Amino acid sequence: MLKRSFGKTKYIPVPQDALPYRPAKPGQAVCPQCTSGISEEEMQENFKVCPFCRHHFPMNAHERLSWIAEAGSFEEWDTGLSSYNPLEFPGYDEKLADAREKTGLQEAIITGVARVQGYQVVLGIMDSRFLMGSMGSVVGEKISRAIEKAMELGCPFITFAVAGGARMQEGMLSLMQMAKTSAALERFHKRGLLYISVMTHPTVGGVPASFAGLGDIIIGEPGALIGFTGPRVIEQTLGQRLPERFQRAEFQLEHGMLDLVVDRAELPAVIGQILRLHLGGNHG
Amino acid sequence: MVKRQFDYEDKYENIQDKIKELVELSGSLDFDLSGEIKVLESKLQAIRDQKYQNLTPWEKILLARNPERPTTIQYLDNICDEWIELHGDRLYGDDHAVVGGIGAFNGMPVTVIGHQRGKDTNENIKRNFGMPHPEGYRKVHRLLVQAEKFGRPILTFIDTQGAYPGAGAEERGQPVAIAQDLMLLSGLSVPIISTVIGEGGSGGALALGVCDRLIMLSNSVFSVASAETCASILAKDANQAEGMAGALRLTAFDLKDLDIVDEIVPEPIGGAHTDPQETIARVKEAIARNLYEVMEKGGNLPEQRYQRLRSIGRYNIK
Ligand SMILES: [Zn+2]
Numbered sequence: 001m002l003k004r005s006f007g008k009t010k011y012i013p014v015p016q017d018a019l020p021y022r023p024a025k026p027g028q029a030v031c032p033q034c035t036s037g038i039s040e041e042e043m044q045e046n047f048k049v050c051p052f053c054r055h056h057f058p059m060n061a062h063e064r065l066s067w068i069a070e071a072g073s074f075e076e077w078d079t080g081l082s083s084y085n086p087l088e089f090p091g092y093d094e095k096l097a098d099a100r101e102k103t104g105l106q107e108a109i110i111t112g113v114a115r116v117q118g119y120q121v122v123l124g125i126m127d128s129r130f131l132m133g134s135m136g137s138v139v140g141e142k143i144s145r146a147i148e149k150a151m152e153l154g155c156p157f158i159t160f161a162v163a164g165g166a167r168m169q170e171g172m173l174s175l176m177q178m179a180k181t182s183a184a185l186e187r188f189h190k191r192g193l194l195y196i197s198v199m200t201h202p203t204v205g206g207v208p209a210s211f212a213g214l215g216d217i218i219i220g221e222p223g224a225l226i227g228f229t230g231p232r233v234i235e236q237t238l239g240q241r242l243p244e245r246f247q248r249a250e251f252q253l254e255h256g257m258l259d260l261v262v263d264r265a266e267l268p269a270v271i272g273q274i275l276r277l278h279l280g281g282n283h284g
Numbered sequence: 285m286v287k288r289q290f291d292y293e294d295k296y297e298n299i300q301d302k303i304k305e306l307v308e309l310s311g312s313l314d315f316d317l318s319g320e321i322k323v324l325e326s327k328l329q330a331i332r333d334q335k336y337q338n339l340t341p342w343e344k345i346l347l348a349r350n351p352e353r354p355t356t357i358q359y360l361d362n363i364c365d366e367w368i369e370l371h372g373d374r375l376y377g378d379d380h381a382v383v384g385g386i387g388a389f390n391g392m393p394v395t396v397i398g399h400q401r402g403k404d405t406n407e408n409i410k411r412n413f414g415m416p417h418p419e420g421y422r423k424v425h426r427l428l429v430q431a432e433k434f435g436r437p438i439l440t441f442i443d444t445q446g447a448y449p450g451a452g453a454e455e456r457g458q459p460v461a462i463a464q465d466l467m468l469l470s471g472l473s474v475p476i477i478s479t480v481i482g483e484g485g486s487g488g489a490l491a492l493g494v495c496d497r498l499i500m501l502s503n504s505v506f507s508v509a510s511a512e513t514c515a516s517i518l519a520k521d522a523n524q525a526e527g528m529a530g531a532l533r534l535t536a537f538d539l540k541d542l543d544i545v546d547e548i549v550p551e552p553i554g555g556a557h558t559d560p561q562e563t564i565a566r567v568k569e570a571i572a573r574n575l576y577e578v579m580e581k582g583g584n585l586p587e588q589r590y591q592r593l594r595s596i597g598r599y600n601i602k
Contacts, residue, residue: 080602086542087533091518137597144594166486168514171532172544175508176596178487179494182463183470183593186586190471209487213463228458228487229449237449247454257457 019052031055033223047264056221056264058201060103061110061127064160068268069114069123076112078145083107083138085169092169099130107138111146113153117272119279122150124159126207132164135207139167140177143211147184156194156275159215163207165230178210185214194278196271199226199249199258217274219267220249220258227252292343293554296332303328336553339503341529341538345511347503348483352557354564356383356398356441359481362561363568364388367396372423376456379420381412381444384427389439390572395431397424397492398441401482415448418461421491425461428468437475437575440492445510447488462491469494470593471586475578477571479549480504480536481556496589497546497574500536501567503555506544507534544596547574 024030024037031038034053047067048057059067065074085092100106108130113122124146126133135143143159150157167174188195197215199208202225209228212218220226227247235242245251249261262270303324310317339347347353360367360383367387372378384397401414408414431438447458469476478495484506493506500506508514511525514532539545549570552559578585 086598180593182466186467186471208459209462213460227454
């Protein structure tokens, strides 16, 4: 587990740590940003971050869990909740079955309680492989239940969001999950509890416009696309190209939407620091 | 090709013109056709009534988008004894796609807020086609806080295709502006009655729709995203919007079945725009009845509102 002392925590990606470009060998993953070759071992060591240019590869929910939570500390909740096709929307049953088979997940989020940096926290971790991490009835319900349980336990709530858009196949039932999760957080905030929202690539649509946008502290992963409307739709509306890094985490930090943009290697320590500043303990 | 216009009315008017011609023609002939013409007219009326009771979801979308439908300001002018518009978000600007202020509703002070679109091109440019920027949602936010301070019930009117999908909106924090309205509304202690008067689209519409009672006009629609957007994303073909409209279950009647809508206000035959005064009177009656019921029932409104939202969603439990 990565440990850093209080004073040395860095908030910004650390280009000085980046290695020089190295061409890919057969069988290696190729970085989409710098085209360096990355071995499987290097991927694991670097939490799926390119050691050459700090490009952040997607992490699935269980990879993220084992990276952020203390080993063996996670107790998963509400595993029995699953989606069906309430509107009898054409093709939705097949898409759900496909996603379940491909990911081994029941839905686009796992929730539960774990120890993070020595503190008990409630976690909600989304997975983009499951219908692009869209929020339908089950995602909304699992988040709302997790918030309610965090209130019972009186402990912080941390989410890792990833969302490519709305779960259109559940129509208004899915849109209303925005209101439901926001209402749960209204009560949570009134209780004086801490919510840290981490937005990963991409977080667009109803998720940042509801629970993920309501963190006491909102953190972006480097390079993550964060916004309400995706860039392609904006380009269609305006009839012009957007700048290269438009809506990326660094852009959103610049525009006041995020508290921090934190490199994946630094994030456990930064979360530890925020928890410590709210809950006390382990000073010095 | 997707039908952009609701063409049923054109056909109806064509036939009516033909009947008129027939009347004029029969006047110049020696025999009397008035009996037959009357039968024809009443048959036509019956077919029209029948048609309007069986509109397809796509036809309802087209009706809901009819530019002649009454807009929020028209409702406010007619349901309030008096009202004053208040401007600006105190942070950046005044978004003309959202109007808000204080009104007197049957003698009681209320805070009123709604999306505002235009009826013609000029007005639509001023109103940005009723599609708000973050400053619109932040104007809503500060008016909600004001309503809570003075204990005023809140009436909202939903009439937008969605939040504006533009670069400036994203630079100024569109998602968080919407999220903060959703959260604030859910915790207010004053009654909130929302009415969908036209097209409700996506989170930009929902930001004014967290309430104690949700009312919809019978031809209005409320959808997670527009039928065109869903068609272009799911079917990779915007021309399949007509079929998508049915699959999305976005009509007032579908949403009543899904326990999302509390009451449907019937529009006059032909749609709200054919008789705005009558439509607005019906909406006023429904708002008054629902508002007084919520006030009379009393209790912990945020708790009741939370339980209402909490119950929305369909899933299996193992
Ligand atoms: Zn790289």
